[in-house]
Amino acid sequence: MRFLMKLLVLSCLLIVVYQYSQCTELSRASLNSDTSENSLKLQYLQAFKEKRSVSEQQLAPFNAKVGVASSNVPAYSNGNDSYYSGEDSYLYGTYMGLKWQCVEYARRWTFLRKSSVFESVEGANNMWTQLKYVERVADKKQFSLKHHPNGSPTPPTNESYLIYPINKGAPYGHVAVIVDVLPNAIRIAEQNYYFNYWTKNYSRELPVTYRNGLYYVQDISEIYGWMEIDDKKELKPLDEITARRIQMKNAPTLDSNSICSHMNVHIYLFILFLCLCFGYFMFF
Numbered sequence: 001m002r003f004l005m006k007l008l009v010l011s012c013l014l015i016v017v018y019q020y021s022q023c024t025e026l027s028r029a030s031l032n033s034d035t036s037e038n039s040l041k042l043q044y045l046q047a048f049k050e051k052r053s054v055s056e057q058q059l060a061p062f063n064a065k066v067g068v069a070s071s072n073v074p075a076y077s078n079g080n081d082s083y084y085s086g087e088d089s090y091l092y093g094t095y096m097g098l099k100w101q102c103v104e105y106a107r108r109w110t111f112l113r114k115s116s117v118f119e120s121v122e123g124a125n126n127m128w129t130q131l132k133y134v135e136r137v138a139d140k141k142q143f144s145l146k147h148h149p150n151g152s153p154t155p156p157t158n159e160s161y162l163i164y165p166i167n168k169g170a171p172y173g174h175v176a177v178i179v180d181v182l183p184n185a186i187r188i189a190e191q192n193y194y195f196n197y198w199t200k201n202y203s204r205e206l207p208v209t210y211r212n213g214l215y216y217v218q219d220i221s222e223i224y225g226w227m228e229i230d231d232k233k234e235l236k237p238l239d240e241i242t243a244r245r246i247q248m249k250n251a252p253t254l255d256s257n258s259i260c261s262h263m264n265v266h267i268y269l270f271i272l273f274l275c276l277c278f279g280y281f282m283f284f
């Protein structure tokens, strides 16, 4: 009888311990997913510190923040153009691309400045032929992309994508975002083209020429043209409330987190304590 009681208490203890460990594991897992969503922010902080400690002449190592365009879209160094990190970049639980490729920058810029993303592409060069629209994340409304070949009757427009075909130095082509338009030049922001720190709020300034009624953006390599987001000024920068909403929607561990809340963890600990007390006074 005594042995049976002991066994009962022991198994009760085991169950409680098991449940408790399950719970802490789950809450740890959900915490981890939180941190992975926040890891970009941490990355930003870390990169910022790195930037301050390195002189402006030096090449930026992988993950270092090289500059910020459009007031809040940081660009990070890919280290060199042969490096493939294989690391995913997420912002508010939304996939941005691979750290720190040019397409990742273009998508993150679109997310932060236009609350939208574009679909996945094999390489930046494919954007020219494949992408027909950007999609607002909150309501999935699509806004079409207007293609303007390099050599167009209208000058390049601000906040458009500048797309490059595959060439010797760029096996996947290249994409930059036009962040400012001057009378005879454009300013662009980009990742994975050069690896130095920006001195201003853009990476490069490219001249725009006008010949035989057509506008051309000049660069050392060939350019397909620019793609304009045809949103009639409807798309707005991502605000805090929308960002939080998107993050909530993307958080898959929300349910398990609420089942095994801190409250529950404490209850298990309490039951464990009771069992121990009970066992101690009954049998020892």
Ligand SMILES: *[C@@H]1O[C@H](CO)[C@@H](O)[C@H](O)[C@H]1NC(C)=O
Pocket: 069, 070, 071, 179, 180, 201
């Ligand atoms: C870039 O910085 C300059 C000077 O601080 C500012 O006047 C300009 O508006 C900024 N441009 C963009 C596109 O943020």
Ligand SMILES: *[C@@H]1O[C@H](CO)[C@@H](O)[C@H](O)[C@H]1NC(C)=O
Pocket: 061, 062, 078, 079, 080, 082, 083
């Ligand atoms: C490119 O950068 C990566 C990451 O910083 C580094 O491991 C690799 O050695 C670099 N490759 C070259 C050719 O510099």
Ligand SMILES: *[C@@H]1O[C@H](CO)[C@@H](O)[C@H](O)[C@H]1NC(C)=O
Pocket: 070, 113, 158, 159, 179, 180, 181, 182
């Ligand atoms: C281009 O757009 C940026 C915002 O993304 C703005 O700050 C800048 O003034 C615009 N430039 C022109 C020439 O409209």
